[in-house]
Amino acid sequence: MSALLTATGAAGTTGRAVALAAQGVCARLGGTPVLHDITLALPGGCWTCVVGPNGAGKSTLLKVLAGLLPHDGRVALLGRPLAGWPSRQRARQLAWLGQNEASADDLTVWDVAMLGRLPHQAWLSAPSAADRAAVEHALRATHTWDWRTRSLGQLSGGERQRVLLARALAVQAQVLLMDEPLANLDPPHQADWLDLVQALVREGKTVVSVLHEIAMALHADELVVMAAGRVTHQGACADAATHRALEAVFDQRIAVHQLQGQWVVLPRPVTGP
Amino acid sequence: MNARRAGGLLVALLLAALGLGVLGISVGSAGFENLLGPLWQAGADPAATAMAQQIVWDIRLPRTLGAWTAGALLGLAGALAQGLFRNPLADPFLLGSASGASLGVALALAAMGGGVGWLGGGLASSLGWRLGLTGAAFVGAVLAVLLTLLLSRGVQHTLRLLLAGVVVGVVLGALTHLVLLFSPESLQVMQSFMLGSTSFVGWPAAGLMAAVWLLCALAAWLLARVLDGLSLGEATARSLGLPLGPMRAALVAVLALATGTAVAQTGLIAFVGLAAPHLVRSLVKTTSRHLMLLASAMGGALLMAADALARGLVAPQELPVGVLTAVLGGGYLLGLMQRSTRASSGGQR
16 A cells, blocks of 8 residues: 555655646647646645636546546556556546536436445446445435435435535545535535545545635645646645735635635725726 | 335336237237137137137237337337437437348348248248348448447537437438339338338247347346446546446447347337337336346337237238337327426426
8 A cells, every 4th residue: 555655756745645646747628728738746645626717727637637538648646657557446546526427317316326336346246235335324424315215316406416426435435536526515515525525534535626616625735726727836725825826816806814714715806997 | 115116117017018918919800809718728619729829829929929029129229229328319210220220121132132031931041031131230220320429429419419310310211212222122021111010020030039139138237337337427437447438339239239130020110219218217217227127128018019009900900010109109209308398498497
């Protein structure tokens, strides 16, 4: 395990082992270059948030890190190049929660969460006790256990999002990548999600998320600030330099303040004429 | 709970098929006749018994079984298509595979000289003939699906996929007619074929369809997990480590084999492949693995019912069953579109 966790690329900014590393990554979407020469190292055992304006390439970067998009350059997961992982082994180490993906309206909540166990199951074997325990744990953690016999089509957008989160948790992967996980969630469930992520990090898991809610993103351990397909800054959330980078990337239209020990963002009124 | 409901539905569908089978054996050109009675009655007229036995054994039994297996193949193909293309309107016919299969059959008929062996000939030659037609239909179905996928540039775009399927269907249908124009001797066989009919299904055809159904159902059962994974979207499916490329190819092959085999024996029977998985899903929410079996059982029961109806409605004449399913299925599709339009406009509000 420790051998796997040793970084091959640049060391993490916090000095911890690197969970995901990208070197010279470029990617295109439909022929248009979206990511330009991105090099970064995401520390293991902490929560990193990718933020930036619309069209900065955040989701694309996350997809590249998950190995779901063809790209130039190198990406390494737990110190091993992505291409070097057998797909099932990789699927056990890295879980993915996408945004606006197709939804399995006909499957029950339980069946959907059980799909997260696919990388752990032999091709035709029935779910083992460990699989069932993992699914139950994930459903309870997202407060979706009570709906386990309902089909996904019967749930609202936010409820569905929590089930999909449970599906990703059920993988019990070391690294969890989430694209807009708070979409459709109401404030109490956003707070639940925060608790969940912090609990995962305490267990030593690595969480990487793309978030539009900057106030939520400021609860992360690390921020990766992106604009126009490049990483403009990477640093700890509490750093003043990170706050400056964040304000810069949003055209100085937001300001980071401290309020009761938490970082919050407030819109900055347009000054000048 | 859902597994129990699925099991209950399967049993109900199989019982329905059994009941329809008994009905199908009893309904003939003279309307409802009790042919089973003489078979078991002691002291019945031996000539009547022999005739009844012949009618039941040589004509009605294979035909009834053929209706079930053809329906099962189409239902399975529909469930596969809908899962594979993540599109509830996907159907073996909308994807062009059926028109590809019928073009394959037309070419085979033209090449083999007009289908003289279709009705006559011994059992062995008849089976060889069937296998040849099935092979041609399979190749045609595979090529047509690939052509549709090529034209629609993948499966992501629902509208493009359906349009491409329609284009491929129309063009291949026109080609089929062209082939028939140059090979008038196969016209008669081909006509009943295009209308869709179970009346030529004998033992070789029924046996072949049953064997292919077993094979396809087994393959679909093995591949069902991929469909479940795909229902969460392609990115998620790949993140779960599913080898999508080879699995998709295998699923398309199974889809084409099931469609091609059904089309080669019974011609173009529309909408069974669309309606069967739909009806199942409206009754029970279940995993793809169960859906495969349930859609098969539903398709079999549907086609048996349609077949019995086609024989009974205008007795002593008989409607081609494909005409009946096209009319009934068209209405079903319209209702479905109506409902989904209402649901989506309701969702926007």
